[in-house]
Amino acid sequence: MQNHQAFIDAARDVIGHAHVLTSDLDMYAQDWRKKYFGRPLAVLRPASTAEVAALVRLCMVHAVAIVPQGGNTGLCGASVPDASGEQVVLNLGRLNGVRSVDPANNTMTVEAGCILQTLQETAESVDRLFPLSLGAEGSCQIGGNISTNAGGVQVLRYGNTRDLVLGLEVVLPSGEILDLLRGLRKDNTGYDLKQIFIGAEGTLGIITAATLKLFPAPKASAVAFAALSSPAQAVNLLQQMRAELGERFTAFELMSDASVDLIRRHFPASPNPFAARHSWYVLMEATDGGTDAALGGLFEGALERVLEQGLIEDVALASSKAQAGELWMMRENVAEAQQIDSPNIKHDISLPISSIPEFIDEVVGTLEQTYPGVRPIIFGHLGDGNLHFNMARPLALDNARWLEQTQAVNTIVHDAVVRHRGSISAEHGIGQLKQAEMAHYKSAAELLVMRAIKRAIDPQLLMNPGKVVDMGSKS
Numbered sequence: 038m039q040n041h042q043a044f045i046d047a048a049r050d051v052i053g054h055a056h057v058l059t060s061d062l063d064m065y066a067q068d069w070r071k072k073y074f075g076r077p078l079a080v081l082r083p084a085s086t087a088e089v090a091a092l093v094r095l096c097m098v099h100a101v102a103i104v105p106q107g108g109n110t111g112l113c114g115a116s117v118p119d120a121s122g123e124q125v126v127l128n129l130g131r132l133n134g135v136r137s138v139d140p141a142n143n144t145m146t147v148e149a150g151c152i153l154q155t156l157q158e159t160a161e162s163v164d165r166l167f168p169l170s171l172g173a174e175g176s177c178q179i180g181g182n183i184s185t186n187a188g189g190v191q192v193l194r195y196g197n198t199r200d201l202v203l204g205l206e207v208v209l210p211s212g213e214i215l216d217l218l219r220g221l222r223k224d225n226t227g228y229d230l231k232q233i234f235i236g237a238e239g240t241l242g243i244i245t246a247a248t249l250k251l252f253p254a255p256k257a258s259a260v261a262f263a264a265l266s267s268p269a270q271a272v273n274l275l276q277q278m279r280a281e282l283g284e285r286f287t288a289f290e291l292m293s294d295a296s297v298d299l300i301r302r303h304f305p306a307s308p309n310p311f312a313a314r315h316s317w318y319v320l321m322e323a324t325d326g327g328t329d330a331a332l333g334g335l336f337e338g339a340l341e342r343v344l345e346q347g348l349i350e351d352v353a354l355a356s357s358k359a360q361a362g363e364l365w366m367m368r369e370n371v372a373e374a375q376q377i378d379s380p381n382i383k384h385d386i387s388l389p390i391s392s393i394p395e396f397i398d399e400v401v402g403t404l405e406q407t408y409p410g411v412r413p414i415i416f417g418h419l420g421d422g423n424l425h426f427n428m429a430r431p432l433a434l435d436n437a438r439w440l441e442q443t444q445a446v447n448t449i450v451h452d453a454v455v456r457h458r459g460s461i462s463a464e465h466g467i468g469q470l471k472q473a474e475m476a477h478y479k480s481a482a483e484l485l486v487m488r489a490i491k492r493a494i495d496p497q498l499l500m501n502p503g504k505v506v507d508m509g510s511k512s
């Protein structure tokens with residue numbers, strides 16, 4: 038305890054009394070899904086890279102474990118401490134400057150605590166696009182996005198966060214500052230060190246700044262909502278629309294009927310463009326640098342052809358930005374609707390797109406046989422092969438009895454994912470939630486390399502311990 042007080046006093050000397058919090062810490066201690074509730078020793082809120090480095094050195098001297106935290110919207114319990122009262126949360130919210138914007142190089146260099154939406158607006162202000170876009174964009178931070186290699190709704194065209202990062206600045210567990218802030222699209226000078234920190238969930242160091250790619254700002258967009266009978270039709274539709282629209286095609290989001298029903302129940306003002314109910318729905322978007330009228334014409338023509346070919350059962354093309362926004366809002370409300378409804382057993386999986394129809398048939402079939410009445414809330418970024426494959430309880434079971442089945446349901450789903458050569462975590466990461474699952478499904482060789490990297494960079498094992506790779510008994 039004495040030792041802790043000495044640490045807290047020293048931290049206050051570094052960043053000021055007001056930025057070392059020791060009371061009212063609940064908002065930093067609990068994850069977004071309210072699955073994990075830790076007890077931080079303190080919350081440290083540095084405002085510069087130098088302060089982060091000084092705090093990290095201090096933590097190493099006092100052997101205090103660090104949990105980096107951005108917007109705390111992560112979905113795997115990676116951004117909150119354990120219940121020991123021995124770990125500090127290092128919250129990056131005050132490190133939020135835009136260091137430079139370079140429209141000619143199509144880059145911006147920004148600090149880790151910048152809110153994603155603010156960066157989208159920064160790009161817009163110089164007539165550029167920063168394409169990372171996800172439901173939590175109003176509160177997640179770019180440091181968190183990079184640390185989770187976030188996906189979102191425009192991966193189809195622009196890639197994951199990893200594809201949007203040209204340079205990084207990282208404070209290593211030693212307290213050294215690793216300056217990789219280069220805005221280069223070509224740089225073959227040995228190992229690409231930044232990649233190791235992207236998606237590392239704060240287990241290898243603290244990202245303090247990044248140089249990000251910008252793109253020409255789209256001038257026109259077209260959004261449509263289509264009804265289909267099966268995931269196989271959705272896969273065919275995706276191929277056809279990509280062939281018709283090429284690079285213009287930016288998003289292709291699948292939703293099961295049960296997902297749409299859930300959204301409408303909890304958000305009754307959601308649009309309902311079709312008279313009849315259908316088994317599956319797809320939200321699609323195309324953008325380009327031309328006019329809305331020209332792009333709308335192309336999009337409509339493509340949709341007429343797929344309708345004639347019987348690839349879709351019905352379609353509604355948004356006739357205004359407001360209508361397009363409402364359709365997108367509906368998609369973005371799925372996570373919230375599940376949160377309000379009843380607990381789901383959730384999976385964030387990816388598969389080769391061609392395997393998705395067979396996977397859904399097979400696994401939904403097995404689950405329906407095992408748990409009659411189970412409600413599959415399946416939605417996600419089909420264009421990237423990424424499904425949020427969530428199972429709501431059969432109405433005959435209460436919440437507690439359904440959640441008791443979590444491991445059994447996970448085994449059915451994840452065994453099938455691995456059989457189809459997919460991933461048990463497509464975009465949310467591992468955190469605490471999937472650490473055991475990852476250890477079960479990854480090969481011994483993969484785990485060996487992961488542990489070797491972790492030990493080499495963080496020999497005291499103080500960076501976000503207990504997250505991603507288990508350094509305990511299997512090491």
Ligand SMILES: Cc1cc2nc3c(=O)[nH]c(=O)nc-3n(C[C@H](O)[C@H](O)[C@H](O)COP(=O)(O)OP(=O)(O)OC[C@H]3O[C@@H](n4cnc5c(N)ncnc54)[C@H](O)[C@@H]3O)c2cc1C
Nearest residue numbers: 107108109110111115172178180181182184188238239244
């Ligand atoms: C409604 C909703 C919708 C979502 N939609 C998507 C989606 O479409 N796609 C998607 O990929 N995710 C999605 N997410 C998950 C989440 O928003 C992302 O994982 C996001 O990237 C997390 O950013 P954050 O700033 O909140 O990070 P946090 O939750 O604070 O942290 C996440 C991880 O990053 C680490 N970390 C944070 N900042 C740093 C840093 N500066 N340096 C080192 N490590 C750091 C933390 O220790 C933790 O391991 C969604 C979440 C919600 C609530």
